[in-house]
Amino acid sequence: MGLRALLYYNQRDIRLEDVAIPVPAPGQVLLRVTDAGLCQTQINEFIEGPFIISRKPHKRTGKSIPIITGHEFGGIVEKCGAGVENKNIIGSQVAVLPLMSCGTCYYCKKGSENKCDDMVMIGLLGENGGFAEYACVNIENIFPVQDRNLLTFIEPILIAIEAGCKINDIRDHKRICILGAGAIGLSAAAVFRDFFGAEVVINDILPNRLRRAKLAGFETLEKDKLQREYDIVIDCAGSSSYSKRAALIEGLDYLIRGGILLNMGTYFHPVHFIPSYLLISEQQIITSFSYTKADFQMLPEVLAKLQVDFSLVIERISLDDIIEGVYYRAEVDMDSFTRLVVVP
16 A cells, blocks of 8 residues: 655656655654645755755665655654554644754754754655655654644744744844745744734735735735834745845845844845945844754743634645645745645
């Protein structure tokens, strides 16, 4: 008996194939995937990659392309491998935490697992992911979730928590503008607003994405109304063919002197700016990538404070339609969705 899965072979070479049902190794669970979200990084990997996806076997897992993609997903636990003591978890709905760190390198030892020398990212780097009917994941990489609509947002929320912790005292930087109203942008807006207590406004050059963000309860502002008045500008847009100017650079136009440009979006090509403009204005550009174990410890408290109905920005599509209805659509009509969720 086999299962359907989307495999990434190379740039513009993704295939929906029959593969063997995975068997959970010791310390793993078998997950029947119910929801797997598409993110901008996966789109970039398809259009121009591979950038992050391994061409060569990963030194820890041995896996490389072709790989089952999808790193923001969750589902129902159906089976436990040897060594998983909590058998009561069978039947539970869980989200997958895709980051796997070595635990022994310099960065892991100081609590910076997101900088791990031998990082594995389920569904992206060195391990198969969630664009499939079933997936095997380590027991420490799952998180019980009651609300199905949160399954594909847990990883973006963790990323947003890490970003918030990069700012020493958000209470002194309360006016925040987020560029990009995709899943990462909305997750960051929710975490900075509801948990960190900031005043948040969202901008996106795509009008329907901005409309859906407003429908979900966020304060939005069109580009022509943005001014140089924000303590923090967060680039959640990253590289986009829809914009002639990188959000990473445009965001500096909206920062006050001494403000912080926080980059969370991905860029795989050069962007150009004049460093002296930063110097004269004493503006800072800082980056934030993935999440850490400390962020995971904060997750229950953060989730309890979020005031967002993520179902308002989710569109679910069958796994059978993932190539045409998800990947190709994301390339040519990004404004038609905010969060595409594949349902195997």
